[in-house]
Amino acid sequence: xxxxxxxKKIYTTEEVExxxxxxxxxxxxxxxxxxxxxxxxxGKSTLLNVLGMIDQPTSGEYNFLGEEISKYSExxxxxxxKNNIGFVFQSFNLIDELTVxxxxxxxxxxxxxxxxxxxxxxxxxxEQMAIVPRKNHFPQQLSGGQQQRVAVARAVVGHPKLxxxxxxxxxxxxxxxxxxxxxxxxxxxSGTTIVMVTHSPAYAEYSHRIIxxxxxxxxxxxxxxxxxx
Amino acid sequence: MISLKNITKxxxxxxxxxxxxxxxxxxxxxxxxxxxxxxxxxGKSTLLYILGMLDIPSSGEYYFLEQKVHRLxxxxxxxxxKNFIGFVFQSYHLIDDLTVxxxxxxxxxxxxxKGSERKGRVCDMLDRFHIVAKKNLFPNQLSGGQQQKAAVARAVITEPKLxxxxxxxxxxxxxxxxxxxxxxxxxxxxxxxxxxxxHSEKNASYGQRIINLLDGxxxx
Numbered sequence: 001x002x003x004x005x006x007x008k009k010i011y012t013t014e015e016v017e018x019x020x021x022x023x024x025x026x027x028x029x030x031x032x033x034x035x036x037x038x039x040x041x042x043g044k045s046t047l048l049n050v051l052g053m054i055d056q057p058t059s060g061e062y063n064f065l066g067e068e069i070s071k072y073s074e075x076x077x078x079x080x081x082k083n084n085i086g087f088v089f090q091s092f093n094l095i096d097e098l099t100v101x102x103x104x105x106x107x108x109x110x111x112x113x114x115x116x117x118x119x120x121x122x123x124x125x126x127e128q129m130a131i132v133p134r135k136n137h138f139p140q141q142l143s144g145g146q147q148q149r150v151a152v153a154r155a156v157v158g159h160p161k162l163x164x165x166x167x168x169x170x171x172x173x174x175x176x177x178x179x180x181x182x183x184x185x186x187x188x189x190s191g192t193t194i195v196m197v198t199h200s201p202a203y204a205e206y207s208h209r210i211i212x213x214x215x216x217x218x219x220x221x222x223x224x225x226x227x228x229x
Numbered sequence: 230m231i232s233l234k235n236i237t238k239x240x241x242x243x244x245x246x247x248x249x250x251x252x253x254x255x256x257x258x259x260x261x262x263x264x265x266x267x268x269x270x271x272g273k274s275t276l277l278y279i280l281g282m283l284d285i286p287s288s289g290e291y292y293f294l295e296q297k298v299h300r301l302x303x304x305x306x307x308x309x310x311k312n313f314i315g316f317v318f319q320s321y322h323l324i325d326d327l328t329v330x331x332x333x334x335x336x337x338x339x340x341x342x343k344g345s346e347r348k349g350r351v352c353d354m355l356d357r358f359h360i361v362a363k364k365n366l367f368p369n370q371l372s373g374g375q376q377q378k379a380a381v382a383r384a385v386i387t388e389p390k391l392x393x394x395x396x397x398x399x400x401x402x403x404x405x406x407x408x409x410x411x412x413x414x415x416x417x418x419x420x421x422x423x424x425x426x427x428h429s430e431k432n433a434s435y436g437q438r439i440i441n442l443l444d445g446x447x448x449x
Contacts, residue, residue, distance in 0.1 A: 045369075054326050054367040074365060078328075087326045096322050097315070097336045097384065099307060106324075109338050110331075136307055140283045140316070 001162065001193055002028040002051060007060035009046050009216075020046040021057070022216035030161070032227055033194045035204035038213035044197045045166055047213065051195060052085055052164045053077040065161075082110050086155030086163045088184075090170035092147045094139040100150050101126070101135040107158045125153040129183065145176030152183055156192075163187060165196040169203060181206055230391065230422055231257040231280065236289035238275055238445075249275045251445040253289070257424065259390070262417040264433040265426045267442035273426040274395055276442065280424060281393045282310045294390075311339075315389035319399035321380040323368040329379050330355070330364040336387050354382040358412065374405025381412060385421070392416065394425040398432060410435050 009021040020043045028034050036044050049055035050062070053069065062070045065084065069077055086107075087093070094103050104125055108118045126132045129149040139147055148168065155163055165184065169177035181203050188194050196207065204210050210222040238250040249272045257263055265273050278284035279291070282298065291298040293309065301309070323332050333354055337347045355361045358378045368376050377400070385392065394413070398406035406429075414435050417423050425436065433439055441448050 049367075049369060052326065055369065081326065085326075089325055091320070091322075093324045093326075094322065095324060095332075095335055095383075096318065097311070097387070098339065102339055106335060106338075136303060138283055138307070138310065139322075140278070140318075 001030040001032075001065055002026065002195075003061075003063040004051075005061040005063075007047075007050065007062060008058050009043070009050060009055070010058045019216050021050065024060070024216075024218060026211070026218065028193065028195060029227065030193055031188075031191060032209065033188045033207040034196070035207035035210045036195065036197045036213060037199070037201070037204055037210055042213045043216045044213055048164050048166050048195065048197050052087060053081045054087075082107065082158070084161045086158065086160035088148075088152055088155045088163065088165040088168045090167035092139070092144075092151045092171070094147055094150060094154075096139055099136050099138060100131065100142070103139065103150055104153045104157050107154060111158055121157050121159075125157040128156070129153040143176075144172055145179060148172060148176065148180055149183070152180065156187060160192070162193045162195070165194065167197055167199065169198070169200065177203070230259040230261075230294060231255070232290075232292040233280075234290040234292075236276075236279065236286045236291060238272070238279065238284070238287050248445050250279070250286070253447060255440065255447065257422065259422055260417075260420055261438065262413070262423045262436040263425075264436040264439045265424065265442060266428070266433060266439055271442040272445045273442050277393050277395050277424065277426050281314050281316050282306045283316075311387075313390045315384035315387065315392045317381050317384045317392065317394040317397045319396040321368070321373075321376040321400075323376055323380055323383075325368050328365050328367055329360060329371070332368070332379060333383050333386055336383060340387060350386055354386050357415075358382045372405075374401050374408065377401055377405065377409060378412070381409060385416060390422060392421055392423045394423065396426055396428070398427070398429070406432070 004024050004026045007021055007024040011018045011020055024047060038044050046055065050057050057070065061068060064080060069080060101122060105118055105122045108121060126135055129152055131146060131149050134142060134146060168180050172180065184194055185206055198204050208225050208227045210224060211218055212220045233253050233255040236250055236253040239246045239248045265276060267273050275284060279286050330351060333351045334347055337350060355364050360375060360378055363371055363375060398409050410432055413423055427433055
């Protein structure tokens with residue numbers, strides 16, 4: 001599903017150049033569950049953003065579902081992203097002006113589903129995350145755990161092939177953290193590919209494979225369990 | 230526009246009632262720019278959330294544009310909130326996988342506004358907030374100040390009558406903070422009512438009136 005070759009990302013500010021990703025060669029197969037670990041500032045989030053096509057690599061190749069996308073225009077990448085990728089962020093990323101229902105519905109508006117199909121899918125996702133009774137609330141009226149469940153519902157409502165999760169439990173207490181990890185585990189069971197950035201060794205154990213990043217390089221890889229297609 | 234009468238808010242734990250707001254009486258006229266100040270824990274944010282209908286008082290009456298807010302059900306509250314109120318928070322709450330343009334457009338998608346008008350409004354906001362050049366970028370490609378500008382732009386794109394701002398410059402440096410305050414000033418000059426919570430005397434000086442809260446009471 002994902003194959004990168006010599007992926008490099010350099011940030012340039014006035015005088016300094018910072019190498020966020022040095023030369024990343026990474027392969028993720030469809031149906032895999034991969035965890036990315038490493039100290040703060042080692043390039044984990046940058047890698048996830050580049051894989052999610054919300055940041056552009058400085059150089060290198062990125063093959064996604066058989067298409068070489070590094071040369072694609074923003075519009076082409078947006079099309080691929082919206083149809084295939086769901087995001088879960090540490091800070092939930094909900095729109096305060098919209099209700100829970102509308103927040104979850106949002107990706108479907110961009111995919112052009114009919115209103116009846118949208119309704120069906122939104123309710124299905126809200127049910128899956130057990131937040132139906134909250135559907136008319138605004139994000140600020142919910143607890144952190146509930147907000148993250150809404151965010152996961154939004155990430156999965158378009159039935160993406162790939163979920164990218166950046167510290168999905170970072171703002172949650174352990175009980176709510178467990179809950180979100182269980183939800184990601186269920187999604188993986190049902191066939192979704194997951195790439196997750198985490199600081200928590202315990203949560204990384206949920207994956208097939210742990211990749212360790214340091215100073216913009218992959219320094220080691222641990223196979224957790226055998227991955228069979 | 231707003232009239233609060235004897236608004237009280239408390240939380241019950243076991244047999245103990247912890248009061249956050251006590252006997253709040255407050256009137257706000259349309260077009261005012263009002264600042265709520267006070268130490269941490271004084272009840273400022275709770276008051277703002279009650280005004281924004283995101284929280285419900287334990288007792289008292291709240292009138293908003295002649296409507297008895299304290300009598301309304303959840304659905305009506307949610308409608309009032311959506312149609313008249315824009316909320317700006319200290320943290321930005323942008324969606325990281327949508328561009329700046331798309332982030333701004335989202336509240337309009339739910340307002341039955343047609344495509345060409347949506348485009349016009351988004352472009353107008355980008356222009357007013359000096360972020361036209363950023364419209365195709367993602368939030369993580371912007372500075373903190375630019376992200377907050379985008380967040381404020383999104384909060385006001387539906388032209389709310391009332392803006393509630395909870396420490397809107399709390400995460401910004403002095404220059405970025407000043408820019409946001411100037412934008413609020415402009416919005417106020419064009420008729421928008423603004424209520425802000427802040428610790429900063431400087432930010433308070435942009436408004437016309439200051440309310441001080443202490444231990445849940447309004448004090449002089």
